[in-house]
Amino acid sequence: MSLMSKLLTSTLIATIALNANNVPDTKKLTKYVKRNVVKNPQVKVNGVTVIEAKTHKDLPGWTVLLTTIDLTYQKKEIHAPEVMFVKDGLITGNLVSIKTGRSYRNEIKPTVPETIYDDAHLLFGNKDAKHKILVFSDPMCPFCQEVVPEIFKAAKEHPEVISVYYYHLPLRRIHPVSDILTRVMHVAQKEGKTDIVEKMYTLKISPNEKDTKKVLSAIKKQTGYEITAAKIDAKEVKDAMKADESAAGRMMVNGTPTVYIDGQWDKMRDGYKKLVK
Template sequence: MSLMSKLLTSTLITTLTLSAGNTVDEKELLNYVKKHVVLNPQVEVKGVTIIEETSHPDIPGWNVYLTTMDLNYQGKEIKAPETIFVKDGLATRNLVSLKNGRDYRDEIKPTVSDKFYDDAHLIFGNKNAAHKVLVFSDPQCPFCQEVVPDIMKAAKEHPDQIALYYYHLPLLRIHPVSDVLTRVMHLAQHEGKMDVLPKIYAMKIDPRETDMKKILAEVEKQTGYSVTAEKVDDQKVKDAMKADSDAASEMMVSGTPTIYADGKWDKMRNKYKEFIK
């Protein structure tokens, strides 16, 4: 069971009467979350922030609130994404089509704001390129390995068409080796050694490996990039990884690769190909 499932309920039919109409505020959503979403008594709900209010053409009449819940669990501060659907004074966390089984929680993500397109996360392409692609990724994720190196290549070869912004999101429960690998990528990027990044994606290494000495030795062997454990363990590097994790929470990203093309979620992960035709 994941940490998030320990914190939340999973019912599909929970509803709550809100003020009249579809428009709600953060106070109303906070009350809803406390009563119907976070039922673990060990979890303190400290606040709910509305990231974006949107809609979906397939569910007319429903307002969709993309939010971040600020939680405290056993002394640990957690930012957890939550989608809440509101219509006619009712609210629910899940909205599923009986006709085709589509869960609209999986269909809607926030629009990327300009603050995510900063120089620190630009890895390939020119910042004034015609199109922006933003990626949340883990180099050990097999789906990322299929897609992300190709996007890197496209942005490198077409710098005036694609500016590629990269955020680290290591899935440590699945492959803890990514804890070190993502920090190595961060260091290589900020040293201007961009050629190392796709090589990290091509590495063959035990995803459960946690011995930093062994991991760094494999990095050097397979990519040619040498870096010390001291640099990898630098607090500034760890803070950068935490900032990327917080960005993922704000964008309601929980899996990899999650890709945005010109600010919109690219569900099929191939929109970038249209930018280089």
């Protein structure tokens, strides 16, 4: 069970007062969350922030609220992403199609804000390319290894059409070595060595390796890139990793690779192919 599932629980449909835009104010949302979503008495609900209100073609009349719930748990501040569906004075945390069994909770993500597309995260392609692709990835993720290098290739071959903005999301519980690899990738990109970022996707190493010396040795042997432990342990690097993970939370990313094209979630992760035909 994940930390978020311990803090939050699914809820039945509840009643709530709405304003003219079919969106409750933050005070009412906070009250709803305290009564119906957060059941753990050890968790303090500090407030709710609405990131975006959207509609969905399959859900006529419903407004989808993409929110962040601000919590305190064991003296730690946590910002938990949460989806809410609102219609005619009703609110719920999920809607499921009787016909298909499709859960809409996992079908809707926020629109990418322009601030995400900054120079520090531009990996391949031109800044003024016609289309922007945002990627959250872990180089040890098998699905990432299949998809992400192909996106890189498309941007390198069509830099005027596609620009790739890359954010690190190491899945440390599944493959601990990613903690080290992503920090190496961050430094390499900052040095302008984008080829090293690419090469991490084909690095041969145990996903459970935690010995920094062994990991850096493998990187040097397989890619020719030499870097010190001190450099990847720098505060600036660790802060950058935290910032990337915060961005993933803001975008409600719950797995890798997660891909967005021109601001919208690309669920199938293959939309880039249509851009370069």
